[in-house]
Amino acid sequence: xxxxxxxxxxxxxxxxxxxxxxxxxxxxxxxxxxxxxxxxxxxxxxxxxxxxxxxxxxxxxxxxxxxxxxxxxxxxxxxxxxxxxxxxxxxxxxxxxxxxxxxxxxxxxxxxxxxxxxxxxxxxxxxxxxxxxxxxxxxxxxxxxxxxxxxxxxxxxxxxxxxxxxxxxxxxxxxxxxxxxxxxxxx
Numbered sequence: 726x727x728x729x730x731x732x733x734x735x736x737x738x739x740x741x742x743x744x745x746x747x748x749x750x751x752x753x754x755x756x757x758x759x760x761x762x763x764x765x766x767x768x769x770x771x772x773x774x775x776x777x778x779x780x781x782x783x784x785x786x787x788x789x790x791x792x793x794x795x796x797x798x799x800x801x802x803x804x805x806x807x808x809x810x811x812x813x814x815x816x817x818x819x820x821x822x823x824x825x826x827x828x829x830x831x832x833x834x835x836x837x838x839x840x841x842x843x844x845x846x847x848x849x850x851x852x853x854x855x856x857x858x859x860x861x862x863x864x865x866x867x868x869x870x871x872x873x874x875x876x877x878x879x880x881x882x883x884x885x886x887x888x889x890x891x892x893x894x895x896x897x898x899x900x901x902x903x904x905x906x907x908x909x910x911x912x
Contacts, residue, residue, distance in 0.1 A: 812849050835893065835896045
């Protein structure tokens, strides 16, 4: 009976960690979640025999370790944006775009600048400060999405120029859209 209680506690702890994840669009999160859910779909996992319970506990604990590591890594990333998880997600979406360009051998690479971690952080932090300033002075700005998006695009364009990041308008619009989506979702 003790192993069953350990299993139940492990499942509950893993569930809480999965719920605490700040980025449910992260491919790593989705992989971990899929693995967690797969544990409960498997026919052999339905057995309550003791020798199977040890395997079950081990499987859940492995998932728990992975999700904890992801949550800790995300929390550390949030520190550089003053705890703002929106910009952790923005950074991840931009890095995913860069990865897509690499995989598809896109030339020229519009998101290569995301590989310069410090430069990207400085630029995103500057954009964050401008957007937050506008948002906190007038939260109703989100009620006029087109105006809010234009403001974000202005900040993105200005900070990209200041950071000497040469991109086309489509890239700046995508960055603006990702930022806008984060503010719309969290309001």
